[in-house]
Amino acid sequence: MAQLKNEMKFEFISKSANESFARATVAAFVAQLDPTISEVADIKTAISEAVTNCIVHAYKNGLGTIYISVKIFENGQVIIKIRDKGCGIENISQAMEPLYTTGGAERAGLGFAVMQSFMDNIKVTSKLEKGTTITLTKNIIPRVAKNGQ
Amino acid sequence: MVEVKIIKDEESATAFIKGDIDHHTAKDIREQIDAYAQNNQIKLLKLDFSQVQFMDSSGIGLIMGRFKMMQMLKGKVTVINVPSHLKRLIKISGLLALGVIEKGEV
Numbered sequence: 001m002a003q004l005k006n007e008m009k010f011e012f013i014s015k016s017a018n019e020s021f022a023r024a025t026v027a028a029f030v031a032q033l034d035p036t037i038s039e040v041a042d043i044k045t046a047i048s049e050a051v052t053n054c055i056v057h058a059y060k061n062g063l064g065t066i067y068i069s070v071k072i073f074e075n076g077q078v079i080i081k082i083r084d085k086g087c088g089i090e091n092i093s094q095a096m097e098p099l100y101t102t103g104g105a106e107r108a109g110l111g112f113a114v115m116q117s118f119m120d121n122i123k124v125t126s127k128l129e130k131g132t133t134i135t136l137t138k139n140i141i142p143r144v145a146k147n148g149q
Numbered sequence: 150m151v152e153v154k155i156i157k158d159e160e161s162a163t164a165f166i167k168g169d170i171d172h173h174t175a176k177d178i179r180e181q182i183d184a185y186a187q188n189n190q191i192k193l194l195k196l197d198f199s200q201v202q203f204m205d206s207s208g209i210g211l212i213m214g215r216f217k218m219m220q221m222l223k224g225k226v227t228v229i230n231v232p233s234h235l236k237r238l239i240k241i242s243g244l245l246a247l248g249v250i251e252k253g254e255v
Contacts, residue, residue, distance in 0.1 A: 041203070052205065110209055111206055114206050
């Protein structure tokens with residue numbers, strides 16, 4: 001088991017203006033692992049997708065609270081949980097299918113596909129009328145290995 | 150934060166998008182571009198992405214939505230100057246099959 005390096009939690013209401021706040025905050029915290037620009041962009045994109053899902057789907061009928069926790073480990077692993085207390089997902093595998101969306105013509109239906117592609121692992125747990133938790137894992141390659149030393 | 154600047158050249162218009170494209174900013178971008186295209190009888194809409202700092206799948210939805218809007222106006226849409234950091238997202242999006250990305254862009 002890798003050793004925990006640091007941990008943080010924050011919460012905010014499900015206003016779309018907070019999408020940029022959420023991804024910038026997580027990126028600032030993960031910076032302690034000295035990630036590349038590309039690794040940071042991957043994490044920011046995945047956070048943006050997860051938070052947008054909370055706003056567009058989980059809390060579609062009003063405002064609610066979105067909870068994010070981030071753990072970083074000495075070996076470079078990042079574990080991010082994005083949790084809501086919204087409507088829940090009835091069929092997770094259908095929701096995760098690329099191009100499937102209930103968000104209307106302007107939504108691409110790619111949120112989960114992007115999270116899967118940009119992160120190393122994703123886990124989704126959901127309960128109807130209780131809420132959804134997305135757990136995203138990313139392994140930041142230590143700088144020494146990046147330099148090939 | 151996002152800024153949209155639209156420059157017209159006869160029947161074509163180029164929308165320069167500067168900043169972040171997410172679910173929050175996409176609405177603003179969409180409204181500005183759609184109003185302009187509809188009021189100015191645009192037949193070719195170019196979306197210049199050279200100054201897009203960040204984009205999530207809302208940007209893909211934005212492109213798909215403009216594709217449909219321009220189809221209704223019997224026109225076309227094309228995305229130009231895609232920065233390297235957005236190429237992977239565009240590749241996995243399936244947008245290439247829609248024909249809105251110029252050859253060699255991604």
